[in-house]
Structure formats: C-alpha cells, structure tokens
Amino acid sequence: MKIVVLTGAGISAESGLKTFRAEDGLWEQHSIEEVATPEGYERNPRLVREFYNARWQQLGNGQVQPNAAHRALAELEAREEIDLTLITQNIDNLHERAGSRRVIHMHGELAKARCPRSQQVFPMVMPFSADNCCTCCIPAEILRPHVVWFGEMPLQLNQIYQSLSECDLFVAIGTSGTVYPAAGFVDMASQSHAQTLEINLEPSEVQSQFQYHLRGKASEMVPKVAH
Numbered sequence: 001m002k003i004v005v006l007t008g009a010g011i012s013a014e015s016g017l018k019t020f021r022a023e024d025g026l027w028e029q030h031s032i033e034e035v036a037t038p039e040g041y042e043r044n045p046r047l048v049r050e051f052y053n054a055r056w057q058q059l060g061n062g063q064v065q066p067n068a069a070h071r072a073l074a075e076l077e078a079r080e081e082i083d084l085t086l087i088t089q090n091i092d093n094l095h096e097r098a099g100s101r102r103v104i105h106m107h108g109e110l111a112k113a114r115c116p117r118s119q120q121v122f123p124m125v126m127p128f129s130a131d132n133c134c135t136c137c138i139p140a141e142i143l144r145p146h147v148v149w150f151g152e153m154p155l156q157l158n159q160i161y162q163s164l165s166e167c168d169l170f171v172a173i174g175t176s177g178t179v180y181p182a183a184g185f186v187d188m189a190s191q192s193h194a195q196t197l198e199i200n201l202e203p204s205e206v207q208s209q210f211q212y213h214l215r216g217k218a219s220e221m222v223p224k225v226a227h
C-alpha cells in the first residue's frame with residue numbers, strides 16, 4: 001500500500017515547538033514579511049538570523065523530543081507492506097530523531113545553511129552569523145538559512161508530485177492548509193483516486209476536500225490510526 005503523509009507544525013506542537021498561526025504562535029511575535037520572505041532577509045538579515053537561532057536553541061535544549069506521533073510514523077515506515085512517503089513542512093529534525101529514515105523537508109531544514117549564490121547546501125554550525133561563509137565562492141558569501149520563504153520554490157516537488165500521483169492514501173497531520181503548494185496536495189491525491197484523511201486539532205482551510213477527518217491531538221490520533 002502506498003501512503004503519502006504530509007506533516008505540519010501541529011505534529012511538533014506537543015513536543016513543545018510553537019506552531020505558526022496559533023494565538024501565541026511564531027507569527028504573533030513577527031510579521032511574516034519580516035522573517036519569512038527573501039525581501040525581509042535582505043532588509044534585516046540580523047533579525048532573521050536571530051529568529052532562526054532562537055528556534056534552533058529551543059530545538060537543541062534537550063527539552064524538545066519527538067512525540068508519539070513522530071514515533072508512530074517511523075514505525076509505519078519500517079513496515080514491509082507499506083511504502084511510505086513522508087513529506088514535512090517542518091524544518092525541525094523530530095521525524096529523524098524518532099527514527100524516520102526518508103523524510104522530504106519541502107520547506108528546508110534548520111540544521112542546514114545554503115550559499116545564496118551557488119545554492120550549495122552546508123551542514124550548519126549554529127548560531128547563524130555574518131561570519132558563517134560558504135567555501136564555494138570567491139569572494140565567500142554569507143550563508144543563509146536553508147529554508148523556503150514565501151515566493152521561493154519548495155524543495156523536491158517532482159518527487160512529491162510523483163508520489164501523490166501514485167498513492168492509495170493521503171494523510172495530512174497538523175497543518176492549517178493555508179500555505180501552497182502543500183495545501184493543494186489533497187486535491188492532487190484525490191485526482192489520483194487516493195483516499196484522503198485529515199488529522200488536526202481543528203478544521204483546516206482545506207478540510208472540505210478530505211473524505212475522512214480525525215479531530216484531536218496528533219500524539220493521540222496518529223498512533224491509533226497507524227497501528
């Protein structure tokens with residue numbers, strides 16, 4: 001059975017990471033234009049670096065651990081009869097830390113940095129600063145976070161579209177369905193005659209496009225469905 005799972009910030013919420021659009025979420029303290037666009041980075045790179053450094057610090061402080069939902073997806077991947085494509089919009093590494101081996105990070109990864117000129121990706125030695133430079137260009141460029149901001153192209157889309165066109169089941173977990181192209185995946189999966197299931201605390205913006213819904217916490221719902 002071919003399953004495509006799309007995860008969003010909600011799956012990491014119970015691990016202690018903030019979602020974006022909750023009342024006390026990441027966007028409450030920052031405007032999207034400030035920290036999630038290439039223009040914002042150009043205007044104030046220091047602020048953007050601080051935003052990602054703070055998130056890195058939180059992730060690495062030992063208190064943030066994968067939860068039961070991350071673990072259930074790792075166990076699902078290990079099952080022989082299941083061909084799982086796990087796509088995450090999250091830049092944290094909680095899926096990998098739970099044991100998932102093949103994760104598509106369509107919006108990038110907090111633990112990596114990228115040369116803005118050559119696009120070469122480097123493992124990041126945190127924190128981000130104006131001193132972190134690439135080794136691929138002369139003169140060396142200041143590395144930017146390896147994340148996908150608004151207006152930029154998400155990563156590994158060809159592979160994602162291929163798996164959506166072939167899947168039997170599409171499951172979205174903990175995502176508000178406000179950001180495209182990810183919010184459009186349910187439509188693509190439906191067109192490929194896949195069954196579709198949304199697991200979320202509240203109805204997402206695209207909930208009407210799903211056949212099945214489970215309302216509740218990912219850490220409770222995902223293990224129930226996956227076992």
Ligand code: BJW
Pocket residue numbers: 007008009010011013014019020021022025036089090091107147148149150151152153154173174175176177178179180181199200201202203204216217218219
């Ligand atoms: C729980 C829970 C618990 C809580 N259990 N649930 C139409 C088509 C195509 C594109 C566009 C379009 N219209 C506009 C666009 C452009 C734009 C866009 O979508 N804008 C919207 C504002 C409308 N998109 C882009 O620019 C993208 N690029 C692009 O489109 O390129 C061109 C292209 C064209 C055509 C095809 C393909 C490409 C790029 C988008 C980049 C988004 N980047 C960010 C930042 C990443 C780095 C970082 O982390 O800092 O990605 S923004 C932010 O939003 C982040 C997230 O990945 C993303 C989605 O957020 P998510 O995960 O859904 O979080 P929340 O907070 O919104 O929701 C959490 C949910 O969990 C809630 O519903 C809770 O209820 C729930 N929850 N606790 C279960 N315990």
